[in-house]
Amino acid sequence: MSKNKIKKLVELEKVNHPDQSTENFEENLRRDISTDRQKFLEFLDENKSLKWERNEIPTQWIFEAWPTDFDELGEKMTSQVYFKMLKEEVVYSFDGWARKLGLCCSAVSKQVTRSYICNGGRGCEIRAGGTYFTREVDGVQTMFCKSHKNKSKTDGWTEHLNDEEEDEVRLRCRKCKRYAHVVCSLFDVTRSPELFLCKRCLVNKCEPILATKALGESKIAAHMMATLNPFFITIGCENTTVALLSSGYCDGVVQNTKLREWFKAVNAPEANPFIYKHIGVFQNSGDGTHDVQFFDMIVHEYVCGEKKGSVHLHYLDTNDHFRPYAKKGIAYRQIIAAYWVYAESVGFVDCHIHACPPQKGDSWLFWGHPKSQHYSTETQLSNFYAKTIDEAKENHNIVGHHPKFDLTKHNSIASIIKELYTEDGLWQKLIVSRLEKKKWSSEETLESFKTFVKNSLDAHKDVLFWVDIRKKTARKTDNIKILDRDEVFPSSFANTRDNWLDKQLEYNLQFDTVRTATYSTRMLLILLQQERKTLKRRQQAKRKCREDID
Structure with a gap:
């Protein structure tokens, strides 16, 4: 759909409905813009392998959003970097177009933006388009990524593709009654949804939070x-x-009980x-x-x-x-x-x-x-x-x-641990792993521990x-x-x-x-x-309480 065609539709809609804009029209308009944007991005993906000549690159499209010197990028401009920059500028331009027509953005209604957390490890996520595996354990459905599933060495897994589309959260503006994305309106989600105002209806611009x-x-x-x-x-x-x-x-x-007990046995510090x-x-x-x-x-x-x-x-x-x-x-x-x-x-x-x-x-x-x-x-x-x-x-x-x-300067296990050990660091993991494989005791010799450290250092020297x-x-x-x-x-x-x-x-x-x-x-x-304001109020209350007691 061309820009002129959408403008004509908007004008026609105003003639037919001078007092209101129907939600159906708004949704159709959003879908048309989203479809155009998606086609443009797909075209770029299909043609990103082309060898563009320097004089064929429409640099004016990207310079404002990407203040980057062409010569700095060199040959990279003919490959992934250029197309990434161009795609983001396309989205930026379509968003501006949509806002002029009264929408919050040009985002597609259904988006594959949801990432799921992998139950196999903290901080591991299953991204959109990724493969994941599910298995029922004690009546509870667990979700693992491929890597953690392979490490578990258990059977009974069902493979899935994370290709389900879901709506990005939109709320209804309490003033104009239109729906807008929470993200576009920069709405504080700790507040009640009933207080939601879209960006267009905010009396003052959204207060900067810098x-x-x-x-x-x-x-x-x-x-x-x-x-x-x-x-x-x-x-x-x-x-x-x-x-x-x-x-x-x-x-x-030291949180690990076995590790803390062993540290105590070899006179290493139990707390740092x-x-x-x-x-x-x-x-x-x-x-x-x-x-x-x-x-x-x-x-x-x-x-x-x-x-x-x-x-x-x-x-x-x-x-x-x-x-x-x-x-x-x-x-x-x-x-x-x-x-x-x-x-x-x-x-x-x-x-x-x-x-x-x-x-x-x-x-x-x-x-x-x-x-x-x-x-x-x-x-x-x-x-x-x-x-x-x-x-x-x-x-x-x-x-x-x-x-x-330098292992030669250390004359005790405790001395080596003092220098190597850090909270949640590599040496914590290596020592715990060794403790699980071999029962160490207070009789562990300095030489055998030095051998373990030397071998570990060699394995991780880079x-x-x-x-x-x-x-x-x-x-x-x-x-x-x-x-x-x-x-x-x-x-x-x-x-x-x-x-x-x-x-x-x-x-x-x-x-x-x-x-x-x-x-x-x-x-x-x-x-x-x-959180800082709450902490400050608590500190002031404690200070006042002490003053009252005194």
């Missing part, structure tokens, strides 16, 4: 931004901000206290209306105890929504390096990293990634961290990576990094002082990776498109803001 406003200032965010600003200015994305989503104290007590910090990086739309989170990282900072002065990069995830797209890799590396610069400034000396990419379909910190997003292999992720370290050495003068773990984040000119000392004065912002759902993903699942917050990522970012910021 990371800097919702979460306030923090020393870590300010320090990282001071390091990153010159880089962001150079690549033309000054609209990027860092924010501390949450932080808090954790006692670091740390402060968790959940760091998000956002890009503003440019008009100041919304932020989109594209980078998420959780670190554990050991501020006291046996591991004092060390940092564990616990989880890191991205969602492909950084712009300019061609600069995303170097931007991610710069962000990690900026954190190291901050950590060194407050007294930390090293950072431990295990380069462990998620399997295809899994989520680390973002629920739902773009279908076109590339999953790194273990080798690619290792190369990424190695390059991050090299760039940090050159740009920030840090010491860099220690390629080998994915383990110990990064000395001190300046090359810094004076080496054993007297480590942590000077972190940042206020803590504890959270019940942003404190761990599992809780963070559960909250996204609870409200079906996904990051698979810019549209859903915008909404999901807004909702998570609202939830964090509400």
